[in-house]
Amino acid sequence: MQSREIHLKRRPVGEPVAEDFAEMLVDVPEPGPGEVRVRNKWMAVDPAMRGRMSDAKSYVPPFRLDAAMEGPAIGEVESSNDPDFAPGDLVFSRLGWREAFTAPASALRKRPRGDLPSEAWLGYAGSTGLTAYAGLLRIGGLKPGDVVFVSAAAGGVGSLVAQIARLKGHKVIGSAGGARKAAFLRDTLGLDGVIDYREEPSLTKALAREVKALGADGIDLYFDNVGGDHLQAALAVANPHARFAICGMISQYNVTDKPTVPRNLTQIMVKKLTLKGFIMSDHLDLEPHLVADMTAWHKAGLLKEVNSVQEGIGHALDAFHGLFKGENLGRSLVRL
Numbered sequence: 605m606q607s608r609e610i611h612l613k614r615r616p617v618g619e620p621v622a623e624d625f626a627e628m629l630v631d632v633p634e635p636g637p638g639e640v641r642v643r644n645k646w647m648a649v650d651p652a653m654r655g656r657m658s659d660a661k662s663y664v665p666p667f668r669l670d671a672a673m674e675g676p677a678i679g680e681v682e683s684s685n686d687p688d689f690a691p692g693d694l695v696f697s698r699l700g701w702r703e704a705f706t707a708p709a710s711a712l713r714k715r716p717r718g719d720l721p722s723e724a725w726l727g728y729a730g731s732t733g734l735t736a737y738a739g740l741l742r743i744g745g746l747k748p749g750d751v752v753f754v755s756a757a758a759g760g761v762g763s764l765v766a767q768i769a770r771l772k773g774h775k776v777i778g779s780a781g782g783a784r785k786a787a788f789l790r791d792t793l794g795l796d797g798v799i800d801y802r803e804e805p806s807l808t809k810a811l812a813r814e815v816k817a818l819g820a821d822g823i824d825l826y827f828d829n830v831g832g833d834h835l836q837a838a839l840a841v842a843n844p845h846a847r848f849a850i851c852g853m854i855s856q857y858n859v860t861d862k863p864t865v866p867r868n869l870t871q872i873m874v875k876k877l878t879l880k881g882f883i884m885s886d887h888l889d890l891e892p893h894l895v896a897d898m899t900a901w902h903k904a905g906l907l908k909e910v911n912s913v914q915e916g917i918g919h920a921l922d923a924f925h926g927l928f929k930g931e932n933l934g935r936s937l938v939r940l
Contacts, residue, residue, distance in 0.1 A: 605632045605641075608917045609672040609702030616657050619928060624657070625921055628672075632704045635685040640695075640709050642679040644940045647700030648726040649675060649924040650760065651854045663883055675700035676726050677940075678715065689714070696725055703917055703940050719899050727935040728764055728907060729898045731884055735851060736764035736827075737894045738887035743880050744825045744849040746772065751820045753777045753811065753838055756829035757795065758785040759927075760935035761851060763910060765827045766793055771906060777814045777823070779807070779834060781930045788933055792908055801834070808837040815841055822846070830855050836866035842875055850881040854928070910934030 608629055616624045635641045653675060656667045667673045677700035681693040686709035689695070695712040699705050715725045727733060739761075740746055752769045756762040757778025769776045770793070777797035778789045786800040797814030804810040815822055822843035828835055831853025838848065856863045872879060901907040912932040914923040916939070923936045 605704065606630065607632045607702050607704040610917065610920055611671055612657060612667045612669055612673055614669065615659055615666075616654075620654070620657060620925070622921070627918065630702075633706050635683055635706050638686050638709055639684075639706055640681055640686055640689045640712060641683045641704065641706045642695060642697065642699075642712070643682050643704045644677045644679040644700065644702065646723045646726055647675055647677040647920065647938045647940060648730075648732070648760075649920065649927065649936045649938070650732070651852060651927050653924065654928075672699075673701040674698050676731055678722050678725050679704075684709075694722060694725075696730070701917075701920060720902060723911065723937055723939075724898075724902070724909070726937060727760065727911060728902075728909065729895055732760045732935055733764055733898055734887065734891060734894050735884040736761050736768060737897075738884060738890050739827055739849040739851050739882055740765050740768055740825075742887060742890065743882045744827060744847050746774070746825060749774075750824040751775045751777070751815065751818060751822070751843075752825045752827065753779075753823040753841075754827045754829075755779050755834040755838075756852075756854065757793070758788050758933055759829060760932070762827070762829050763793060763908070763934050766795055767908060770794065771901060775818050775820070777811065777818075779811075779830075785930070785933065788910075792910070807833050808840045811837045811841045825849070827851060828853070832856060832864035832866075836868055839866055839868050839871040839875075839877070842871065842877055844875045844877075846875065846877050848877060848879040850879055911937050914938045916940065 611626045611628050613626045659666050681689050694715045754762050754766045757766045758780040766776050766778050775796045778795045779799040779801050781802045786798050789795045789798045799810045822841050824846050826838040826848045828850045829852045832855035911934050920938045926932050
């Protein structure tokens, strides 16, 4: 059995280019003792993968050169040499960027069939959903009456943060780049305030305008996926004691010179703000609550399930590059 997979050939400088990667055809061995062979059905891409392409110390090790990259994937067991897995089992792994693989059973987690579509385990019921859920509810400490601002609100995590806050009865302002994404936030997600940052000369003034239109004094919770000028705007318009859940800073990932730093960091002190970064994997205890809530919302038809899908491993890099070009709505997936 053979599998196509995407290898990292060299470490990108700035925005990754095609020459940084290679598509390889490899043999997939039969499983040895305690191993399982899996054919992936779906894989996901996310901005954090850019950090692992660099040889920099972080909360996860960098991708190895001349080896398949890693990322969330949902697959089906084809053959097993472990008693806990059987052919046909649906499994989650971090072994995306490849069509098939053989790995120790410890690298896999079973996922149930039936209540949710299989790709949901890479989106609202998986790590993307848990990132949104933990960041909003635990790190952000969502409270009754909070006005919530979400940057990159049309993306995988941001769209779920916005929906969870709306489902819990909160006013939500979302930012996104371009008319298509702004319309998605307004017409599909039904947000209370929408900012197309590409059309705004001042993001701070735009956020202040949307807050005023809601009859509010400022924002109480900011979920940050962007950093840079979005963080600066949130600091300027925050109410005293507002909480900031720092999830990502996609505006800075491909920067090769000085990063864009907010010029009003003194507002943290003046307004007695709380800014806290977090990593989804520190909050796995919330997973049962996430799955229960998402399943209930899915069954009730309350959840807008939005994915941008590319077809085949040969388009996996297109999906990845699309994240930084602002092409995706919702979670970026590849059907394998």
